[in-house]
Amino acid sequence: MITVNSVLDSVIAALDQNFPNINTYSEESAQGLEEPYFYVKLFPVSQNQLLGQRYRRNHSFDIHYFAGSNEALHDVAERLYDKLELISVDGGLVRGSGMRHEIVEGVLHWFVAYNFHVMRSAEPDSLMQSMKQEGYLRDKN
Numbered sequence: 728m729i730t731v732n733s734v735l736d737s738v739i740a741a742l743d744q745n746f747p748n749i750n751t752y753s754e755e756s757a758q759g760l761e762e763p764y765f766y767v768k769l770f771p772v773s774q775n776q777l778l779g780q781r782y783r784r785n786h787s788f789d790i791h792y793f794a795g796s797n798e799a800l801h802d803v804a805e806r807l808y809d810k811l812e813l814i815s816v817d818g819g820l821v822r823g824s825g826m827r828h829e830i831v832e833g834v835l836h837w838f839v840a841y842n843f844h845v846m847r848s849a850e851p852d853s854l855m856q857s858m859k860q861e862g863y864l865r866d867k868n
Contacts, residue, residue, distance in 0.1 A: 728848075729817050731772050734786045734841055737816045738767055742790070745810040763794030780847045785840060787825075792835035800835040804828040807837045814841065 735753060742751045742765050751765040770787035777783055790811075792803050807828070813820045823839040830836070 729784070729843070729845060731769070731786065733817055734821070735767065735769055737814045737821075738788060738790070738811070738841075741811055741814045742767070745806070760793070763792065766791040766793070774845075777844070782845050782847065783842065784845050785842045787840045788838065790835075790837045790839070792837065797830055797833075800830050800833075801828075804835055804837055807839075811839055816841075 739751050739753060742749070746765070749763050749765060750760075751767060752760070753767045753769075755766070768789045768791065770789060772787075773785045775783050775785075790807065792800060794800075795803075808826055812823050812826070814823070815821075821841045821843050823841055825838065825840045828835060828837040
């Protein structure tokens with residue numbers, strides 16, 4: 728089953744693969760980070776039951792990129808639209824939606840959501856220990 732951490736790891740792996748010279752972090756660090764770098768922030772994850780054991784899981788991300796001029800930040804945003812449209816999660820592809828970006832105080836904020844269906848395994852019902860059945864035939868006469 729796909730987990731929250733497997734989706735986060737997949738986003739980081741896609742960034743590392745497509746931007747090999749830029750460090751990627753998912754934990755906030757107080758100081759000492761050398762630009763350029765990505766910071767992947769996972770927004771609250773939600774899950775809604777659809778039918779039976781089927782659920783819709785929603786993962787929203789705000790990927791921060793620190794470095795460069797506004798023009799350079801927009802260039803990185805353009806590449807993110809292309810490179811993070813599809814990510815590989817546990818051997819399958821998941822499509823990003825709601826992609827958008829903005830620049831706030833010299834930092835690129837690139838937003839994406841990865842939403843998909845998950846199936847939870849059903850717990851088997853407990854079986855009866857034993858049952859004795861008796862039957863009689865009635866004579867037609």
